[in-house]
Amino acid sequence: MTTIHIRNLEIVTLDDAGTILHDADLVVQDGRIAYVGEAPPDLRADEVVDGSGRVAMPGFVNAHCHSPMTFERGWAEDLPFDRWLNEKIWVAESALTPDDVYWGAALAACEMIRSGTVAFNDHYFYMDRVAEVVRESGLKAVLTWCVFGIGPEAEVGPGLEDTVEWIKETHGTADGRIRTFLGPHSPYICPPDFLSRIVELAHELGQGIHLHLSEDSEQVTQSLERHGMRPVQFVDSLGLFDVPGGVVAAHGLALNEPDRDILAEKGVHVAHCPITYMKLAMVFPPLRPRLAAGVRVCLGTDGPGSNNDMDMFAVMRQTALNEKYLMLDPEALPGDTPLRMATQNGARALGFEGMGALVPGAPADLILVNLDAPHMRPIHSLIANLVFAAKGGDVTDVMVDGRWLMRNRELQTLDEARILYEAERHAQAMVRRGMRQMREYRG
Amino acid sequence: MTTIHIRNLEIVTLDDAGTILHDADLVVQDGRIAYVGEAPPDLRADEVVDGSGRVAMPGFVNAHCHSPMTFERGWAEDLPFDRWLNEKIWVAESALTPDDVYWGAALAACEMIRSGTVAFNDHYFYMDRVAEVVRESGLKAVLTWCVFGIGPEAEVGPGLEDTVEWIKETHGTADGRIRTFLGPHSPYICPPDFLSRIVELAHELGQGIHLHLSEDSEQVTQSLERHGMRPVQFVDSLGLFDVPGGVVAAHGLALNEPDRDILAEKGVHVAHCPITYMKLAMVFPPLRPRLAAGVRVCLGTDGPGSNNDMDMFAVMRQTALNEKYLMLDPEALPGDTPLRMATQNGARALGFEGMGALVPGAPADLILVNLDAPHMRPIHSLIANLVFAAKGGDVTDVMVDGRWLMRNRELQTLDEARILYEAERHAQAMVRRGMRQMREYRG
Numbered sequence: 114m115t116t117i118h119i120r121n122l123e124i125v126t127l128d129d130a131g132t133i134l135h136d137a138d139l140v141v142q143d144g145r146i147a148y149v150g151e152a153p154p155d156l157r158a159d160e161v162v163d164g165s166g167r168v169a170m171p172g173f174v175n176a177h178c179h180s181p182m183t184f185e186r187g188w189a190e191d192l193p194f195d196r197w198l199n200e201k202i203w204v205a206e207s208a209l210t211p212d213d214v215y216w217g218a219a220l221a222a223c224e225m226i227r228s229g230t231v232a233f234n235d236h237y238f239y240m241d242r243v244a245e246v247v248r249e250s251g252l253k254a255v256l257t258w259c260v261f262g263i264g265p266e267a268e269v270g271p272g273l274e275d276t277v278e279w280i281k282e283t284h285g286t287a288d289g290r291i292r293t294f295l296g297p298h299s300p301y302i303c304p305p306d307f308l309s310r311i312v313e314l315a316h317e318l319g320q321g322i323h324l325h326l327s328e329d330s331e332q333v334t335q336s337l338e339r340h341g342m343r344p345v346q347f348v349d350s351l352g353l354f355d356v357p358g359g360v361v362a363a364h365g366l367a368l369n370e371p372d373r374d375i376l377a378e379k380g381v382h383v384a385h386c387p388i389t390y391m392k393l394a395m396v397f398p399p400l401r402p403r404l405a406a407g408v409r410v411c412l413g414t415d416g417p418g419s420n421n422d423m424d425m426f427a428v429m430r431q432t433a434l435n436e437k438y439l440m441l442d443p444e445a446l447p448g449d450t451p452l453r454m455a456t457q458n459g460a461r462a463l464g465f466e467g468m469g470a471l472v473p474g475a476p477a478d479l480i481l482v483n484l485d486a487p488h489m490r491p492i493h494s495l496i497a498n499l500v501f502a503a504k505g506g507d508v509t510d511v512m513v514d515g516r517w518l519m520r521n522r523e524l525q526t527l528d529e530a531r532i533l534y535e536a537e538r539h540a541q542a543m544v545r546r547g548m549r550q551m552r553e554y555r556g
Numbered sequence: 557m558t559t560i561h562i563r564n565l566e567i568v569t570l571d572d573a574g575t576i577l578h579d580a581d582l583v584v585q586d587g588r589i590a591y592v593g594e595a596p597p598d599l600r601a602d603e604v605v606d607g608s609g610r611v612a613m614p615g616f617v618n619a620h621c622h623s624p625m626t627f628e629r630g631w632a633e634d635l636p637f638d639r640w641l642n643e644k645i646w647v648a649e650s651a652l653t654p655d656d657v658y659w660g661a662a663l664a665a666c667e668m669i670r671s672g673t674v675a676f677n678d679h680y681f682y683m684d685r686v687a688e689v690v691r692e693s694g695l696k697a698v699l700t701w702c703v704f705g706i707g708p709e710a711e712v713g714p715g716l717e718d719t720v721e722w723i724k725e726t727h728g729t730a731d732g733r734i735r736t737f738l739g740p741h742s743p744y745i746c747p748p749d750f751l752s753r754i755v756e757l758a759h760e761l762g763q764g765i766h767l768h769l770s771e772d773s774e775q776v777t778q779s780l781e782r783h784g785m786r787p788v789q790f791v792d793s794l795g796l797f798d799v800p801g802g803v804v805a806a807h808g809l810a811l812n813e814p815d816r817d818i819l820a821e822k823g824v825h826v827a828h829c830p831i832t833y834m835k836l837a838m839v840f841p842p843l844r845p846r847l848a849a850g851v852r853v854c855l856g857t858d859g860p861g862s863n864n865d866m867d868m869f870a871v872m873r874q875t876a877l878n879e880k881y882l883m884l885d886p887e888a889l890p891g892d893t894p895l896r897m898a899t900q901n902g903a904r905a906l907g908f909e910g911m912g913a914l915v916p917g918a919p920a921d922l923i924l925v926n927l928d929a930p931h932m933r934p935i936h937s938l939i940a941n942l943v944f945a946a947k948g949g950d951v952t953d954v955m956v957d958g959r960w961l962m963r964n965r966e967l968q969t970l971d972e973a974r975i976l977y978e979a980e981r982h983a984q985a986m987v988r989r990g991m992r993q994m995r996e997y998r999g
Contacts, residue, residue, distance in 0.1 A: 186933070187940035191890035224930035391877035392944070394886040421944040422931045431877075434834035443837040447634035487667035488865045488948070490629070490976055491983035497630035501835070501864040505931070506949030533933050540934035 115159050117141040117477075117515065118152055122164035123484065125495055126471040127171050127457060131449055133495060139169055141477040144515035149471055166485040167509060168495055170452065171469045172231025172478045173425035174459025177323075177363040177384035177413030179237045180246075181217030183224065184540035185418035194393050202418055208546035209269065213539045215242040220536035221423055222250040223529050226518045228424040228505025229480040234361055234384070234413065234463050236296055236323055238269040241279055248287045251518045251526045253478065255361075255463045256283065257296035257323040262307030273310070280318060290514065292464060294358065299325035300344050301332045305351065312352050321358025321464065324348075327372065328364045329395060345372040354379035361462050363413070366390065366397045370406070377407035382462035385454075386415035387431045393419055399439035400432070400446070411458040424505035429455040433500055449496050481510040558602050560584040560920075560958065561595055565607035566927065568938055569914040570614050570900060574892055576938060582612055584920040587958035592914055609928040610952060611938055613895065614912045615674025615921045616868035617902025620766075620806040620827035620856030622680045623689075624660030626667065627983035628861035637836050645861055651989035652712065656982045658685040663979035664866055665693040666972050669961045671867040671948025672923040677804060677827070677856065677906050679739055679766055681712040684722055691730050694961045694969045696921065698804075698906045699726065700739035700766040705750030716753070723761060733957065735907060737801065742768035743787050744775045748794065755795050764801025764907065767791075770815065771807045772838060788815040797822035804905050806856070809833065809840045813849070820850035825905035828897075829858035830874045836862055842882035843875070843889070854901040867948035872898040876943055892939050924953040 117140070124134040126149060138152040148156075189201030214237065225233060232253035235243055240258040247254045258276040261267050271279075276296070284293040295311050295318075297303045303311075315322055327333060327344040336344045345368065354360055354375070365376070365383040376383060383403065390397040400410055412432055414423045429451045436445040446454075457469025467475040484492065488502050511519040518526050560583070567577040569592060581595040591599075632644030657680065668676060675696035678686055683701040690697045701719040704710050714722075719739070727736040738754050738761075740746045746754075758765055770776060770787040779787045788811065797803055797818070808819070808826040819826060826846065833840040843853055855875055857866045872894045879888040889897075900912025910918040927935065931945050954962040961969050 183930075184934060185936075186931075186945065187935070187937035190937055190940045191887050193886050197886070220930050220933060227930060388877065391881040392886065394880045394884045394888075396884065417945075421940060424931065424947070427947075434831065434874075437837045438834040441837045441839065443636050443640070443835065444634050445837075485976060487626075487663050487670060487972070487976065487979075488629075488867065490663060491627060491980045492630070493628075493983070493987065494630035494633055497633045497864060502629065502860075504867070504870075504947045504949055506947055529930070533928060533930065536930075537934045540936070544936065 114143050115515065116147070116157065117160045117162065118156060118158035119162045119164045119169065122481070123168040123495060124149060124471060125168060125170040125449070125452070125499065127449060127453055128470050128472050139164070139471065141512070141515045144477055146471060146473055146475050146477050149473060164481060166483065167481040168484055168499070169471060169479055169481050170499065171456040171471055172480045172511060172513070173229050173455050174411070174463060174469065175225065175230050175233040175413050175423065175425055176361060176382065176411035176459040176462050177386055177415060178233055178235055178423065179416035180221035180225075180233060180235050180243065180423070181214040181237050182416035182418045183220040183423075183536065184213055184217040184543055185416070186421050188544060189418055194395070197393065197419075204551045205544045205547040206269070207550055208543050209238065210543070211239040211242050213543045214239040215245060216532065216536040216539045218243040218246040219527065219532045221417070222246050222252055223524060223527055223532055224423045225252065226250065226511050226524060226527070227508065228426065229482070229508035229511060230423065230425055231478040231480070231511065231513050232460065232463055232465055232468065234323060234459070236363070241283070244283055244291055247291050249526060251290070251513050251516050253290045253465060253513060255292045255294055255323070257294040259296045259298050261298050262303045273307070277314060277318070280320060284320070288514065294321045294323040294361065297322065297324050300348050301335055305340070308348065308351050308353060312356060315356035315358065319357050321360060322353060322356055323361045324363070326362035326365050327367045330367050333367050343369070343372060345375050349375050349379065354381055359462070359464060366395065368398075368403065373403050373406040373408055376403070380409065382409045382411055382458075384411050384413040384462065385432065386413045386420075386428070387435050388428060389415035389419040391431075400436055401440055409458060409462065410454060411462045412455045425455050426503050426505050430501055451500050452496065477515040478513050480508050480512070483507045483509050557586050558958065559590070559600065560603045560605065561599060561601035562605045562607045562612065565924075566611040566938060567592060567914060568611060568613040568892070568895070568942065570892060570896055571913050571915050582607070582914065584955070584958045587920055589914060589916055589918045589920050592916060607924060609926065610924040611927055611942070612914060612922055612924050613942065614899040614914055615923045615954060615956070616672050616898050617854070617906060617912065618668065618673050618676040618856050618866065618868055619804060619825065619854035619902040619905050620829055620858060621676055621678055621866065622859035623664035623668075623676060623678050623686065623866070624657040624680050625859035625861045626663040626979065627656055627660040627986055628859070629864050631987060632861055637838070640836065640862075647994050648987045648990040649712070650993055651986050652681065653986070654682040654685050656986045657682040658688060659975065659979040659982045661686040661689040662970065662975045664860070665689050665695055666967060666970055666975055667866045668695065669693065669954050669967060669970070670951065671869065672925070672951035672954060673866065673868050674921040674923070674954065674956050675903065675906055675908055675911065677766060677902070679806070684726070687726055687734055690734050692969060694733075694956050694959050696733045696908060696956060698735045698737055698766070700737040702739045702741050704741050705746045716750070720757060720761070723763060727763070731957065737764045737766040737804065740765065740767050743791050744778055748783070751791065751794050751796060755799060758799035758801065762800045764803060765796060765799055766804045767806070769805035769808050770810045773810050776810050786812070786815060788818050792818050792822065797824055802905070802907060809838065811841070811846065816846050816849035816851055819846070823852065825852045825854055825901075827854050827856040827905065828875065829856045829871070830878050831871060832858035832862040834874075843879055844883055852901060852905065853897060854905045855898045868898050869946050869948050873944055894943050895939065920958040921956050923951050923955070926950045926952050
């Protein structure tokens with residue numbers, strides 16, 4: 114049995130009572146938290162770590178992202194959504210190779226670990242290559258292989274039936290660190306029969322679903338015209354919310370009251386990605402109506418083509434600031450609410466049991482954040498300093514299942530220098546290929 | 557003559573043409589930039605620095621803050637403005653001592669240097685103690701001793717006439733690094749005669765003015781009732797905008813078209829502090845109408861009691877995101893516009909000539925930002941990476957007037973460990989004294 118004893122810590126447990134401990138011990142045994150508060154006097158640890166000047170908290174869970182898209186960071190700037198997508202994002206992605214996906218996701222893994230994320234919910238293509246990165250990095254992830262259902266010509270990589278084989282081989286591997294979801298892109302792209310087939314498969318495989326849902330009023334109008342129902346009602350009518358592994362719906366920006374009631378009743382997790390909405394100038398509502406209706410809200414970065422980074426501190430702070438501003442209520446999302454949304458709400462969405470609170474028995478998925486930095490002092494409120502002053506770069510140490518992924522800002526599992534080099538090289542080559550193809554195609 | 561030669565740099569010059577240089581030299585001689593691009597082959601430097609993997613850009617200028625208020629970081633959270641001010645901020649500040657100001661400002665100086673700020677525009681009390689910090693830190697600042705003009709009982713520290721003596725002794729000292737402004741709090745607190753006296757003094761002393769102006773519709777209503785004019789028109793009628801040293805007006809959130817025209821015509825610099833507005837749930841408009849009218853807009857953090865940090869990267873990113881969102885236009889504030897607002901626009905507001913562009917002859921007030929970090933790769937757009945992905949913690953080196961204030965993340969001029977200790981101790985003691993006084997007063 115491996116025992117790690119971290120001493121002299123401030124601890125934001127995010128347990129049900131919101132307990133905060135000072136000058137406390139945190140003991141990890143065999144990948145799980147064994148003691149929080151005071152270690153037994155006779156404890157014999159394999160590793161003793163001085164946590165002075167650091168606060169421990171549950172690691173972040175990025176509930177919706179497209180991690181390989183780091184390769185498009187800064188590639189499509191200051192453009193309206195259609196030009197962003199058609200002239201830049203899709204042009205580059207038309208030249209996508211599985212290797213690009215690997216190096217893009219590896220770059221994202223470095224970035225996520227450095228900024229305190231322990232688990233992510235990824236929606237993209239060639240997810241077998243992202244699975245490699247998850248295995249190597251030590252992170253946890255739910256991987257969703259995005260499928261459109263509009264024919265082999267339009268699919269990126271294999272179609273639905275091939276991803277089924279991949280799901281069977283992949284779900285639950287890497288000691289349970291890798292989980293999978295079925296991944297229809299969205300009801301505005303995928304045909305109804307295809308969505309129904311996915312619901313069937315989800316029941317057969319015991320899987321959940323991760324999709325984009327009701328992102329704007331145009332999608333609502335289109336759905337009403339095609340199906341006589343709003344997107345939420347439509348996919349609900351297909352039984353999509355009743356699948357065994359749960360549903361993560363990205364964005365859900367255009368919801369009315371019946372939509373919210375359906376999402377709440379069915380326990381759908383809505384992943385909110387405010388930085389993308391602001392950057393791409395999308396209309397987004399305050400969270401209060403959906404929270405009041407009982408909808409489960411978690412937070413994500415979305416892809417680095419729109420955010421442009423994967424720092425969950427930034428997403429958490431933006432969520433809190435937006436809510437106060439949009440509601441014109443400085444008391445909106447008070448206290449540790451944003452921290453919980455960015456950690457345990459995401460963990461529940463991803464189905465990682467026990468993740469998101471530092472309590473005995475929970476998996477040791479945690480981060481240490483530096484308090485010996487001028488912007489983190491004085492400490493009138495640890496919570497406020499974490500929500501409104503901390504940045505990804507303040508994370509010093511990251512642990513997943515009791516294994517250090519970062520110690521004192523040094524990555525432990527990934528060859529960062531090589532990843533920076535290869536990710537840069539692949540990203541530049543990919544956009545060059547895409548632009549060349551587009552020019553040739555246009556003649 | 558001291559010569560510093562930085563090689564192999566990416567350089568975002570922010571010159572008029574927006575020139576960006578790759579693998580370039582930057583040479584500093586006697587505190588000023590001598591060469592940008594290629595150094596003369598026969599250059600003999602006292603110090604040669606390898607800038608590989610770093611981008612040089614002008615340092616940030618924080619155009620409105622209350623730096624000593626770091627001592628109230630996290631002290632007043634999730635409260636409406638009146639309770640924030642009356643129950644928390646003023647309670648703590650009622651116990652303020654000059655030493656608290658010194659240590660609070662010293663903590664802010666550490667934070668500002670670490671996040672790439674080279675100059676700040678400070679509005680607070682006991683500014684003689686902030687001047688000590690500016691002298692010691694090597695930063696540049698415009699210091700404004702805030703006065704209310706409502707009698708000795710209500711003033712914090714000395715009254716107006718004493719600050720005049722201090723201005724005479726202080727303006728232009730520390731080799732010109734310290735400048736001063738006259739500091740009426742605002743037209744909604746200061747009596748009209750008092751404001752007129754300040755305008756007179758500004759002419760006598762050749763000084764500018766830094767005040768809070770037209771922050772919300774309530775202030776507009778109050779001004780119309782008292783003076784028959786909106787705040788901007790009212791202070792203009794007193795000649796306040798015609799003082800020799802220029803005017804920085806903080807916030808200016810409630811402006812109509814004639815207000816904007818007056819501010820534009822008089823060359824008033826409006827300091828925009830969006831994170832405070834969101835945190836305290838204040839109504840704020842997009843910037844486009846004022847920019848279109850020709851108003852000069854610069855950026856600030858405001859005080860850490862409301863922000864909660866002094867990271868100008870965060871303010872810059874928030875400004876760009878807000879503008880795209882509020883205008884529902886992803887093309888709003890494109891390209892390097894946010895960078896210019898956060899650097900050279902502030903430099904002009906503060907009257908530091910030549911600051912804000914890396915061109916020959918300009919003062920060497922610059923920062924180096926790390927590019928060898930996963931969130932800063934790939935480099936499709938240096939500008940987008942700086943505006944939307946970089947954080948204060950990515951700044952590795954800071955130079956002011958050719959002097960290093962930080963090298964490889966190590967502060968060069970300040971004793972950071974002692975400052976963290978003393979700032980924490982003084983902040984905790986101050987809020988305890990304030991709370992005790994309040995309890996005694998209330999009996």
